[in-house]
Amino acid sequence: MNILSLMLLFGLMIALMLLGLPLAFSLFFSSIVVVATCTSLPVLQIVQKMFAGVDSFVLTAIPFFLLAGNIMNSGKITDKLINLASTMVGHLRGGLAHINVLVSLLFGGVSGSAVADTSGVGSILIPAMQKRGYPQSFTVAVTSTSSVLGQIIPPSLIMIIYASTSGASVQALFIAGIVPGIILAITMMIVSYYYALKYDYPREEKKSFVDFLKALKASVLVLIMPIIIIGGVLSGICTATESAVIAVVYSLIITLFIDRTLKLSDLAPVFIQTAKGTATSLFCIAGASAFGYLMAYFKVSELVLELIKNMNMTQWQYILFCIALFFFLGCFMDATPAICIFVPIVVPAGLALGLNATHLGIVICLLLAIGMVTPPYGLCLLIGCQISGIAPQKTFKDVGVMLGAVMVTLVVILLLPDLVLWLPRLVCPKFV
Numbered sequence: 001m002n003i004l005s006l007m008l009l010f011g012l013m014i015a016l017m018l019l020g021l022p023l024a025f026s027l028f029f030s031s032i033v034v035v036a037t038c039t040s041l042p043v044l045q046i047v048q049k050m051f052a053g054v055d056s057f058v059l060t061a062i063p064f065f066l067l068a069g070n071i072m073n074s075g076k077i078t079d080k081l082i083n084l085a086s087t088m089v090g091h092l093r094g095g096l097a098h099i100n101v102l103v104s105l106l107f108g109g110v111s112g113s114a115v116a117d118t119s120g121v122g123s124i125l126i127p128a129m130q131k132r133g134y135p136q137s138f139t140v141a142v143t144s145t146s147s148v149l150g151q152i153i154p155p156s157l158i159m160i161i162y163a164s165t166s167g168a169s170v171q172a173l174f175i176a177g178i179v180p181g182i183i184l185a186i187t188m189m190i191v192s193y194y195y196a197l198k199y200d201y202p203r204e205e206k207k208s209f210v211d212f213l214k215a216l217k218a219s220v221l222v223l224i225m226p227i228i229i230i231g232g233v234l235s236g237i238c239t240a241t242e243s244a245v246i247a248v249v250y251s252l253i254i255t256l257f258i259d260r261t262l263k264l265s266d267l268a269p270v271f272i273q274t275a276k277g278t279a280t281s282l283f284c285i286a287g288a289s290a291f292g293y294l295m296a297y298f299k300v301s302e303l304v305l306e307l308i309k310n311m312n313m314t315q316w317q318y319i320l321f322c323i324a325l326f327f328f329l330g331c332f333m334d335a336t337p338a339i340c341i342f343v344p345i346v347v348p349a350g351l352a353l354g355l356n357a358t359h360l361g362i363v364i365c366l367l368l369a370i371g372m373v374t375p376p377y378g379l380c381l382l383i384g385c386q387i388s389g390i391a392p393q394k395t396f397k398d399v400g401v402m403l404g405a406v407m408v409t410l411v412v413i414l415l416l417p418d419l420v421l422w423l424p425r426l427v428c429p430k431f432v
Contacts (some may be wrong), residue, residue, distance in 0.1 A: 053289020064244030075255030094196025288340030329369020
């Protein structure tokens with residue numbers, strides 16, 4: 001009976017998605033139908049579970065991190081980061097591509113969102129790269145794939161969602177994302193340099209050390225922001241949510257009173273944009289929570305554990321299964337429902353095999369971040385293509401090459417888990 005009910009649950013969700021219904025509604029309606037036809041539960045239980053899914057103090061960090069990122073984006077903070085990055089790597093062959101990656105690394109520590117990264121950085125650098133003779137497909141590829149850094153470098157919104165779903169520590173996840181994020185940026189810059197040598201992409205004007213110091217001075221208030229966020233969380237002075245609120249206040253002070261790139265009248269569209277993004281994320285979490293509750297009701301976790309025991313799965317076999325699962329999910333749905341639905345099933349089974357929840361979380365977050373670039377979902381790819389004015393299918397070759405850098409990073413993370421975990425073990429050992 002449970003198997004048939006699960007088949008109906010997933011079948012309805014997929015059918016509704018294929019009909020064009022938004023994922024959150026697909027999750028909600030399929031859950032309602034299965035509760036009404038396959039269980040003795042009251043239908044109102046689904047509504048209760050939806051509210052319970054978003055009734056989490058950890059999740060209140062999401063709107064504030066989104067707001068901080070949107071304020072920084074609207075306040076043209078990206079310009080300062082681009083100027084700083086140009087003084088550091090602009091003189092290399094293919095300088096604008098390296099600047100693109102480095103700015104994504106820096107901006108990821110401010111926004112925590114891959115979409116904000118693609119929109120903010122891409123709107124400036126994609127046109128600039130095209131003016132300098134870079135092909136449209138390459139500009140989109142390097143911009144959309146480097147935006148993955150926004151999901152790995154702390155603060156990361158999907159890490160917060162993973163922590164709230166799996167019971168892992170936000171602090172440990174934030175710190176564990178630093179080394180993979182740096183490796184990811186380096187591998188992307190290596191691929192960009194290969195492209196630059198092969199196709200003779202231009203260098204930018206070499207800046208002096210004095211120029212670097214000036215750019216650093218202009219950017220220092222922005223660069224302090226990630227330190228405030230991470231330092232506050234790690235020191236125990238504030239929670240992730242409280243640090244997000246501090247980030248909002250800090251970003252308002254910079255943009256309204258110090259740089260004066262925003263006026264009070266400019267904040268209304270920023271708040272509206274943040275409200276829309278928050279509503280979308282939280283409604284997805286609510287729908288996924290109801291869907292996940294039904295999978296718990298049908299004892300899917302126990303079925304998975306039993307399957308692992310019967311198949312005598314090793315840790316590596318299970319990790320490969322997780323890679324295939326979340327890579328596939330990332331291609332078709334947003335990271336938020338994917339985490340809310342499947343992490344409560346996958347993580348307990350992984351812990352039973354002796355895997356580390358923090359290490360597994362970094363792997364899952366990176367795989368779902370890749371889904372922001374891979375079609376058919378590929379939201380960051382679609383945004384990049386819209387900015388550039390190119391059809392997505394024309395970018396697949398270059399995107400595939402750039403994703404090779406991401407896969408190299410994934411392999412390093414898998415083969416060297418201690419490389420990921422040594423920093424959180426050093427800084428916050430009680431959470432790892």
